[in-house]
Each structure stands twice: as C-alpha cells, then as structure tokens.
Amino acid sequence: MAYSYLNDDSSADTTQTWNEILARDIPWETYATARLITEKDLSLIRRYDKRSAELKASMLDESGPAYVEAFMTVLKNVTKPETVQYVLALLIQMLQENPTRARLFHQQSDQHLTAQPDPYTVLERLLQRQDDWWSQDKACKLLTIVIESRPRKGVSVANGASTSDGYSSDPAETHISLFLDWLVNQLNSRANLSKNPPTVINTSISCLAALLKERSTRQLFLRAGGLQALPEVLKRAKDSPTSSQLLYETCLCVWQMTYLRPAAEVMGSVGLVRLLVDVCRTAQKEKVFRMALASLRNLLGYEDLGLASDMVEAGLNKVVITRSLQSWGDEDVVEMLTYVDEKLKQGILIVSNFEKYKKEVMSGQLDWSPMHTSDLFWRENVDKFEERDFQVLRVLLKIIETSRDVKTLAVGCHDLGQFIVNHTQGRYIVNDLRGKELVMRLLSHSDVEVQKQALLCVQKLMLSKDKLDFLKG
Structure with a gap:
C-alpha cells in the first residue's frame, strides 16, 4: 500500500527542512540516564541512528518491530520538540523508503513484553502539541498509516460478534x-x-x-x-x-x-x-x-x-x-x-410540475428556474393553463402589467412566449386577454433583458401558425 500523503512536505515550516531536522544530534544517553528509555532502547537507537539507508533497511528487516518500539518509547516519554521532530522524521523516512514497513507498528518484539508502546495512544497525544504544528502534521499522517495498516479491521458478522451496523467490533x-x-x-x-x-x-x-x-x-x-x-x-x-x-x-x-x-x-x-x-x-x-x-x-x-x-x-x-x-x-x-x-x-x-409553477406565479415573483426554460415542461403542461378559465395565464399577464421587478418581468415575457408557441390557440388567447398590448409596453423598458424578452414574445405573437409549429419542433 502506498501512502502518497507522506511525500507531501508542503506543510513543513520553511525554516525546518527535512535535512535540518535529520542533521540534529540527539542526546540519547541523557534520556537513558533519566530512565526515559531503557538500555536496550539506547543500544538499538545508537546502532540505527545516522546510518546509511542500506544498513538501516537491513536492521529493519532483521528486527523491525524492536526499532519501531524503541522510537515509539521516545515519543511516549520525551517532550523536547527537537527530539520529537527528529524521531517523527525518522519514522516517516522509514515508511517513505518502504511503505510495507507500516506493519511493524503492529508487531511485538521481545524488547517490551510488559509495556509495549501503544502507537495509537502515543500519536494521539502528539496531536495535542498546539505549539508544534510540524509534529502535529507528522503525527497525523503516521496515525493514519497505523490505522490503515492495522491487521484486524471491521469484518463481516460471519467472522465475529455482530454489531448494529453489521460489522464485528474493531x-x-x-x-x-x-x-x-x-x-x-x-x-x-x-x-x-x-x-x-x-x-x-x-x-x-x-x-x-x-x-x-x-x-x-x-x-x-x-x-x-x-x-x-x-x-x-x-x-x-x-x-x-x-x-x-x-x-x-x-x-x-x-x-x-x-x-x-x-x-x-x-x-x-x-x-x-x-x-x-x-x-x-x-x-x-x-x-x-x-x-x-x-x-x-x-x-x-x-x-x-x-x-x-x-x-x-x-x-x-x-x-x-x-x-x-x-x-x-x-x-x-x-x-x-x-x-x-x-x-x-x-x-x-x-x-417542474405544474403545481410548483402555479405556486411561483401566484407568489408574484418569478425566477429563471429550470421549469421556465425546459421545453419538456411546456409541452407536458401547456394544456393545464386552461384550468379555471386560464387562471394562471391571467395572473401571469397581471404580473407583466404591474410588476416592477426586472427579473420577474423578463421571465414573465419569456413564459408568455412559451405559452404562445406550445398552445394550439396560444396567440389568439393572449391577444384576447390584451397580452400583446401589455408586452409591447415593455419594449421601451429601461432594462435590456426585459426589452429582449418582450421583443421575442411580440415576435411570437406575430408569427403564423406554421412558423409557430416550426419553433415548437
């Protein structure tokens, strides 16, 4: 499994490059004297620290879990930022060179039989280092890897005790x-x-x-x-x-x-x-x-x-x-x-059902929602305008006559044009209801979009039935 986010170092402080951190000399003996790490830990770390990549790889192949436990012990017991950052850098570097080493966090060596460092708890504590985002960042990435690489994840209920979501406990x-x-x-x-x-x-x-x-x-x-x-x-x-x-x-x-x-x-x-x-x-x-x-x-x-x-x-x-x-x-x-x-x-x-359209028209405010511009909506619903003696059409014409909202006027003229095109008697009905007169008043409106939609509507009123059928497609 590859951990691509390990190679993204954009989050590092520009004054703390990887080279600067890895060049530090850490006083390991001091930590052993203070009993923050064991003598076994000290021996492992001194043998590993500052060695070539090839030699480190050989050590990890031979006793990988022990080395990881030693470094996790440092992270558990030492709080000095320079040391914490150094150890995190070593662990990240270890995984960058070989992502399969993530399994080492879950394998126990013979070094810490009674007090094996728990990687989850150790890294969770590092997430709280508010004044050291570099360490927070690396702890966050390492904890993600530890979780991803854990050997026992949630499995089907056939293999374990059932939980409410159908998975066994993790x-x-x-x-x-x-x-x-x-x-x-x-x-x-x-x-x-x-x-x-x-x-x-x-x-x-x-x-x-x-x-x-x-x-x-x-x-x-x-x-x-x-x-x-x-x-x-x-x-x-x-x-x-x-x-x-x-x-x-x-x-x-x-x-x-x-x-x-x-x-x-x-x-x-x-x-x-x-x-x-x-x-x-x-x-x-x-x-x-x-x-x-x-x-x-x-x-x-x-x-x-x-x-x-x-x-x-x-x-x-x-x-x-x-x-x-x-x-x-x-x-x-x-x-x-x-x-x-x-x-x-x-x-x-x-x-785009007609009831929703009717509700919008009755509100007196129109907007360019999809039902206005959908040819399918007009073909499917134009006959419903006839209900209650063309109630919705009459309200639409009233809006065109009285509204002061430019968007509402533009949409109203557009909708009137759609009715004219799609209803078999559309232009005659609109003319009978004084629609032509009302729309022509808007040809001189101060808003360009209102002028445009009014002109298109008037043009449709003037077209013959054959040309209207052509527009209807």
Missing part, C-alpha cells in the same frame, strides 16, 4: 473515533480555514481521504458530524486556483461517503449537492470533474431521496450538456455523463 474503533473527532475539529476551526496556505486543512483532508476507504470509518465520520464540515472546505478550495489537489481530495471524501445511504440523506441539506454541481461547472482538472460527477452519479442512485431535483435547480443539466461536447479520454466519464443526463430528465419532470 479493537481500534475508539482510537479511530477520537482521531476523526480531532480531524473534524480541524476542519471546523475558523482559524485553520483562514491560514494561508491552509496546511492544517490539507493534511486533515488527505488523511480523511485515506481513512474513508473503510465503510466502518465512514459511519464514524458521519457520527462525528464530518459531513457538516466539508461544505466550507469544498467552497474555499473551489474558489482558489491553487487548491486543485485539496479540491480533488475533498470531492474524494464526499464520493466515498455517497456509498453510505444515511450520509446521502444528509448531503442535500448541508449544501454539498449544489457545491458538487458548481465543481462540475468550473473544474479545470479532469480528475476533479470526474470525482465530483461520480459523487453526483452515486447520489442519483437514491431515487427516493429526490436529489435529482436539487441538481436540476442547481443547473447540472446545462453543465452536462456543455461537458458532453468535450472530448474525454476516460470512457467512464462519458458513461457517467450519459447516466446523469437520463436521471436529470426524470428530475426535471419531478421538479
């Missing part, structure tokens, strides 16, 4: 839950979000993207309120041209959570659906677009949640049309675009 669950609480707290911190660069957020999201591969961890993340923390991160990453990796990894977190139905139920209410649509609209990197679209695709699978209507209202149908015109090297993207397009057409039928 010995590390308490530690994972505490860690997730810490990560969510970092995401929620306004101080962290305002940092430039936002190193705390970058590391937290990278670690979450790795941890959320497990279904049981997703449930713990949801319980910790993690979904409520993601919208603000996604919004800031979306608006920053230098945050494409953060944007990708945040979308990756969301995508993984979409496989959990209770999480999908929350996403619409916390604003994640609309933000994902925005990412699809603006993403420059293909991997970012693909991950955001994959998240929306999964959400559309929960048809009873009605999330398609949210996506339609956010304009995803137009995004799909535009993106479908692009050339994609990944066939999965093409497949997803086709799937989403079909689902959104169903969503338009749901969101």
Whole structure:
C-alpha cells in the first residue's frame, strides 16, 4: 500500500527542512540516564541512528518491530520538540523508503513484553502539541498509516460478534473515533480555514481521504458530524486556483461517503449537492470533474431521496450538456455523463410540475428556474393553463402589467412566449386577454433583458401558425 500523503512536505515550516531536522544530534544517553528509555532502547537507537539507508533497511528487516518500539518509547516519554521532530522524521523516512514497513507498528518484539508502546495512544497525544504544528502534521499522517495498516479491521458478522451496523467490533474503533473527532475539529476551526496556505486543512483532508476507504470509518465520520464540515472546505478550495489537489481530495471524501445511504440523506441539506454541481461547472482538472460527477452519479442512485431535483435547480443539466461536447479520454466519464443526463430528465419532470409553477406565479415573483426554460415542461403542461378559465395565464399577464421587478418581468415575457408557441390557440388567447398590448409596453423598458424578452414574445405573437409549429419542433 502506498501512502502518497507522506511525500507531501508542503506543510513543513520553511525554516525546518527535512535535512535540518535529520542533521540534529540527539542526546540519547541523557534520556537513558533519566530512565526515559531503557538500555536496550539506547543500544538499538545508537546502532540505527545516522546510518546509511542500506544498513538501516537491513536492521529493519532483521528486527523491525524492536526499532519501531524503541522510537515509539521516545515519543511516549520525551517532550523536547527537537527530539520529537527528529524521531517523527525518522519514522516517516522509514515508511517513505518502504511503505510495507507500516506493519511493524503492529508487531511485538521481545524488547517490551510488559509495556509495549501503544502507537495509537502515543500519536494521539502528539496531536495535542498546539505549539508544534510540524509534529502535529507528522503525527497525523503516521496515525493514519497505523490505522490503515492495522491487521484486524471491521469484518463481516460471519467472522465475529455482530454489531448494529453489521460489522464485528474493531479493537481500534475508539482510537479511530477520537482521531476523526480531532480531524473534524480541524476542519471546523475558523482559524485553520483562514491560514494561508491552509496546511492544517490539507493534511486533515488527505488523511480523511485515506481513512474513508473503510465503510466502518465512514459511519464514524458521519457520527462525528464530518459531513457538516466539508461544505466550507469544498467552497474555499473551489474558489482558489491553487487548491486543485485539496479540491480533488475533498470531492474524494464526499464520493466515498455517497456509498453510505444515511450520509446521502444528509448531503442535500448541508449544501454539498449544489457545491458538487458548481465543481462540475468550473473544474479545470479532469480528475476533479470526474470525482465530483461520480459523487453526483452515486447520489442519483437514491431515487427516493429526490436529489435529482436539487441538481436540476442547481443547473447540472446545462453543465452536462456543455461537458458532453468535450472530448474525454476516460470512457467512464462519458458513461457517467450519459447516466446523469437520463436521471436529470426524470428530475426535471419531478421538479417542474405544474403545481410548483402555479405556486411561483401566484407568489408574484418569478425566477429563471429550470421549469421556465425546459421545453419538456411546456409541452407536458401547456394544456393545464386552461384550468379555471386560464387562471394562471391571467395572473401571469397581471404580473407583466404591474410588476416592477426586472427579473420577474423578463421571465414573465419569456413564459408568455412559451405559452404562445406550445398552445394550439396560444396567440389568439393572449391577444384576447390584451397580452400583446401589455408586452409591447415593455419594449421601451429601461432594462435590456426585459426589452429582449418582450421583443421575442411580440415576435411570437406575430408569427403564423406554421412558423409557430416550426419553433415548437
């Protein structure tokens, strides 16, 4: 297993480079004298420290667990920042050279039979070093690796005692839950979000993207309120041209959570659906677009949640049309675009029902929501305008006559034009209700968009039936 976030050193303080930290001389004997480490620990560390990569690799192959335990003992008992940073750097370097060494954190040697250092507890304590973000950052990454590499994860109930979520108990669950609480707290911190660069957020999201591969961890993340923390991160990453990796990894977190139905139920209410649509609209990197679209695709699978209507209202149908015109090297993207397009057409039928349109017209305020611009909506619902002696049409004309809101006037003229085109007797009915007279008054309106929509409506009133049928297609 590769741990890509280990190689991202963007979070390191520029005055503390890896070379500077690894060049330090640590007074190991002092710690042995103070009984913070044992003589066995001292012997192991002195034999390992400052050696070549080849020699270190040989030692780790021979007695890896013992060396890891010795260094974890240092982290457990020594608080001096220079030493803590040095040991963390050694452990990170060990894993960078060979990621499979993560298993050493879970193997017991014959050195600490009665008091084996618990890597979870040791690293959790380092997360609290508020004045030493370098150590916090590395402890965060190491703890993620320790969790990922643990030998016994949540398994099916067939292999263990059942829990309410269908998984057997995980010995590390308490530690994972505490860690997730810490990560969510970092995401929620306004101080962290305002940092430039936002190193705390970058590391937290990278670690979450790795941890959320497990279904049981997703449930713990949801319980910790993690979904409520993601919208603000996604919004800031979306608006920053230098945050494409953060944007990708945040979308990756969301995508993984979409496989959990209770999480999908929350996403619409916390604003994640609309933000994902925005990412699809603006993403420059293909991997970012693909991950955001994959998240929306999964959400559309929960048809009873009605999330398609949210996506339609956010304009995803137009995004799909535009993106479908692009050339994609990944066939999965093409497949997803086709799937989403079909689902959104169903969503338009749901969101654009006539009762909703009628409610909007009766409110006296009109907006450019999808039902106004959907040809399908007008074809399916134009006959319903006849109900109660054209009540909705009469109210629409009253709006055009009396409203002072420019958007409402523009949308009203547009809708009147749609009625004229789609109803077999549309232009005659509108003329009988003085519609032509009312719309022509708006040709000299001060707002350009109102003028434009009024002109288009008047033109439709002047067209013959054949030409109107041609427009209707």
